[in-house]
Amino acid sequence: MPIESAVPLLLDNPFQRGYVPSIVYVSLYVSVIAVTLSTLVSLPIGLVMGFTQFPGKQFVKSVINTGMGFPSVVVGLMVLFAVSNQGPLGALDLIFTKQAMIISQFVLATPPITAISLAAITGVDENVRDAARALGGTRLDVALVVIKEARYGIATAVLAGFGRAISEVGSVLIVGGNITSADGISKTRTLTTAIQLEARQGRYETAMVLGAVLVTIVLLVNAIVVRLGETGAMNR
Amino acid sequence: MIRLSNVSHSYGVEQVVDDVSLDVEPGEVVAVIGPSGVGKTTLLRTMALFLEPDAGTVALDGDAVWDAAEDERLALRRRIGMVFQEASLFDASVARNVEYGLRVRQDWRERIREQLRSLAGSTNPAAAVEDALEVVGLADKLDQQARSLSGGEAQRVSFARALAYEPSYLLLDEPTSDLDPRNTGLIEEAVFEARDRGIGVVVATHDMHQAERVADRVGVLLGDGFTEVGPTERIFDDPSDERTRKFISGELVY
Numbered sequence A: 001m002p003i004e005s006a007v008p009l010l011l012d013n014p015f016q017r018g019y020v021p022s023i024v025y026v027s028l029y030v031s032v033i034a035v036t037l038s039t040l041v042s043l044p045i046g047l048v049m050g051f052t053q054f055p056g057k058q059f060v061k062s063v064i065n066t067g068m069g070f071p072s073v074v075v076g077l078m079v080l081f082a083v084s085n086q087g088p089l090g091a092l093d094l095i096f097t098k099q100a101m102i103i104s105q106f107v108l109a110t111p112p113i114t115a116i117s118l119a120a121i122t123g124v125d126e127n128v129r130d131a132a133r134a135l136g137g138t139r140l141d142v143a144l145v146v147i148k149e150a151r152y153g154i155a156t157a158v159l160a161g162f163g164r165a166i167s168e169v170g171s172v173l174i175v176g177g178n179i180t181s182a183d184g185i186s187k188t189r190t191l192t193t194a195i196q197l198e199a200r201q202g203r204y205e206t207a208m209v210l211g212a213v214l215v216t217i218v219l220l221v222n223a224i225v226v227r228l229g230e231t232g233a234m235n236r
Numbered sequence B: 001m002i003r004l005s006n007v008s009h010s011y012g013v014e015q016v017v018d019d020v021s022l023d024v025e026p027g028e029v030v031a032v033i034g035p036s037g038v039g040k041t042t043l044l045r046t047m048a049l050f051l052e053p054d055a056g057t058v059a060l061d062g063d064a065v066w067d068a069a070e071d072e073r074l075a076l077r078r079r080i081g082m083v084f085q086e087a088s089l090f091d092a093s094v095a096r097n098v099e100y101g102l103r104v105r106q107d108w109r110e111r112i113r114e115q116l117r118s119l120a121g122s123t124n125p126a127a128a129v130e131d132a133l134e135v136v137g138l139a140d141k142l143d144q145q146a147r148s149l150s151g152g153e154a155q156r157v158s159f160a161r162a163l164a165y166e167p168s169y170l171l172l173d174e175p176t177s178d179l180d181p182r183n184t185g186l187i188e189e190a191v192f193e194a195r196d197r198g199i200g201v202v203v204a205t206h207d208m209h210q211a212e213r214v215a216d217r218v219g220v221l222l223g224d225g226f227t228e229v230g231p232t233e234r235i236f237d238d239p240s241d242e243r244t245r246k247f248i249s250g251e252l253v254y
């Protein structure tokens, strides 16, 4: 489809009022919260993996590596089971909710964020850690220094995780159900699942418009990643 | 006084120091000289309470360090400053680097408040920070980024960083081995300033001339221990140990 016919589509607003913003909102809401939670979990794991030896470390490493390549539909399936009536989280009644989507995005985003953060953390000069300790830093102080020194790499990790989460379609479709409310406002419909639906129903133009929105968001995030990478490299 | 008594340490099977004793008093400069690989860094890391020796005791003003609980040990360690052979500055401004020791000694509420203030762009470095930078002649570099400093300037900032929180003892591990004469001179002047402030300074160096210039006492580390420890002049003019004499006269080549 030529671009010029997509622009009027946006302007003419072929969708219900508030439909597109609500989809963008759900996409961002789910991805941002999931990635934030992943980061909060990944950084301590990265610090512990980076600086301590413990039994089972190799196992954790292989879990992370496997997790990076884990098929998202399978993650979705497992989360769907977990939140279903028979599942361990069944009592929380999370099936087809944003919360369930956050859980599956969290599972998907954590391995890459941990792996990239770990690489950045282990890249921090050992002398800098020693310096923090020598200057009177506690373990926590040293950890904070390491995170600060690794900030560009960690930012790259977070944005890469965000990129994976927001582009992902399989698991959010399974656990979220691609639902809109009666007035056409997205409940669990994301950009990716909306695109999938529009395309399946033969509404290629609207699918393309939503695709353009998604690509814009992803490109924006990638531009920031590249930019951070350059800044980080410059600082070495 | 930092007191090492009969300290031994090995890495795996390799015995590095064996049965070494050394006292460092406030207000004196002690040089530890010896060839590369003899164990100077190991000894300094032991004095900095970084490294628990395999045997022997380390005491700071009478407190046996490794018998103490971890938080007591932190308090003891905070009375010691260490400058490493490599400057290893943080990727931040010179002021933030030199402030670090003061910052970690503040309580969290103060630290968070200061962090917010620095994010807002208003930096007001503590007097101790400016003073420490003054000692190494870099008071004008407060706002410069550490990574943009020359090697010599970075090492001087590293010195200031350890001086700023007014430690009782300052351990310098080959502080000038990569520096030009001018920066070396500035570091040595800073050593005298530290001594005049009552700080006990230990300088590990393989440069005997530096030891002769700065030290009140010298310990000669050869093999796995001190061949002798004594007043600088006596060690250089009239060593009592044959290996010391050979090392100082350059006959003993490692």
Ligand SMILES: Nc1ncnc2c1ncn2[C@@H]1O[C@H](COP(=O)(O)OP(=O)(O)O)[C@@H](O)[C@H]1O
Binding pocket: B011, B016, B034, B035, B036, B037, B038, B039, B040, B041, B042, B043
């Ligand atoms: N962390 C370590 N692990 C194993 N061997 C080490 C370690 N640190 C130092 N050594 C060895 O111990 C010896 C003394 O090293 P070091 O204390 O650095 O000497 P110096 O500072 O006088 O050059 C050297 O042979 C060195 O290879």
Ligand SMILES: [Mg+2]
Binding pocket: B037, B040, B041, B042, B173, B174
């Ligand atoms: Mg050394």
